[in-house]
Amino acid sequence: MEENQLEKNSNTNGNQKGSSDYDVVIIGGGPAGSSAAIYASRSGLKTLVVDKGLTSGALGITSKIVNYPGITDEISGAELVEKMRTQAKSFGAEYISDKVIGVDLQSDVKSVFGNGGVYTSRSVIISTGSMGRGSRIKGEDRLLGHGVSYCATCDAAFYRDKYVAVAGNNDEAIEEALFLTKFAKQVYFLSQTEHLIASEELINELQKNQKVVLYSGSKIKEIIGQNRVEAVEAVRKDQSEVLLNVSGVFVYLQGGRPVTDFTQGQLEVSQGGCLIVDASYQTNIPGVYAVGDVLCTHVKQVIVSAAEGAIAAMAVEKELNGRSRMMVDWSEKKQ
Amino acid sequence: MNSVIHVNDGQFEEMVLKAELPVLVDFWAPWCGPCRMVAPLLDKIASEYSGKLIVAKVNTDENSQWAVNYRVQGIPTMLFISKGEVVKTQVGALSESGLKNLVDEFLASNN
């Protein structure tokens, strides 16, 4: 995480009453979050989007998008997300690259905790998508904190001159691996897919780094160690198995579950574990909304996510400005 | 009203291991986001459980000896120590209610 960001935010005390940094903090900057950011910032709300990576979301990893209205040129999902982000920034929304790990939604001033800082706001929109992991690697839970980690910025210093493994294939995993190279002796990067899903520059940086050994198409089968991580056993694309002696394993794998772990039970969920929202996408906590794929009842399409983001942002504006009805953004009015 | 005490390597034995009261020790570092998340919770717990529990913090940047002894490799790591023995370990930040549950269980197991 950028140092200056960290300094800037490290003094913010989450639970202070009264003042907050933003009108709305949006967690996740995919099509749902970025559409919310467009509407929120255009309506004059001080808007921050906290997102952990362009290729960490469903649209970011989609190679081609052909059914988003108005986009007729061949375009990748990542390019479409970038366009949405650029549009939101043009209306004043800020973006910060950080992974959200916790929230305090109960107080009037909401706090969003990231690995790099604490962000406070009057309202929160959750749009983290549904690429959360379900299953764990054998040995992962048992060795958490004893070699298994999900945060290089937090724990890299414990691996000075040691061998570590990173499991993942997106920009989040690559950035964390590059951060680890500042401390570790060697970083084994195990990508479950043959190709990495990130920008060319980032992939090049990883490939060029002398400390990184890339194992593409390799999946960690087991994390081994009695009391602390001693090795990982991985299966390579040709089905051969490899044992790598490491002291640490940093895991950035994804799956198909709604990403809600950071809410730590603060929001009401259905029996099936889905966040419950009303017609304006507000959760059971006033001022806290959820939109996009993170809602498991939702139709997983970009246009649907974008629409939900817009509705939630208008609802936030209505609430914060004490209006009785949502204000529709007709361009004539603005010009 | 008690507050969190900051303990260095030299003081650890006296202030944590030989303490009369049960102790919650948090191994942390200033650059760790999840540590910042639990910090206000620990402050709260220190005052709410005043007289029943000591809440101590060890900055692993400046004091690594006990972190190494306890094989701490990820922060925050919270150890629940009673009469010098580690009763429970919690790795990673958690919610206020989650942390309070752990503290209550820990104190109950001490009685």
Ligand SMILES: Cc1cc2nc3c(=O)[nH]c(=O)nc-3n(C[C@H](O)[C@H](O)[C@H](O)COP(=O)(O)OP(=O)(O)OC[C@H]3O[C@@H](n4cnc5c(N)ncnc54)[C@H](O)[C@@H]3O)c2cc1C
């Ligand atoms: C392979 C594939 C192909 C698809 N093809 C199409 C298609 O052709 N047409 C179509 O309409 N839809 C398609 N979809 C579905 C579409 O991509 C999703 O419905 C849409 O992207 C959901 O948007 P979202 O903003 O809710 O979530 P996402 O796009 O998943 O975005 C979530 C964002 O949240 C961020 N995030 C997650 N966790 C955190 C955290 N803890 N802290 C900070 N940030 C976080 C991520 O970095 C990401 O940017 C496809 C999906 C996939 C997987």
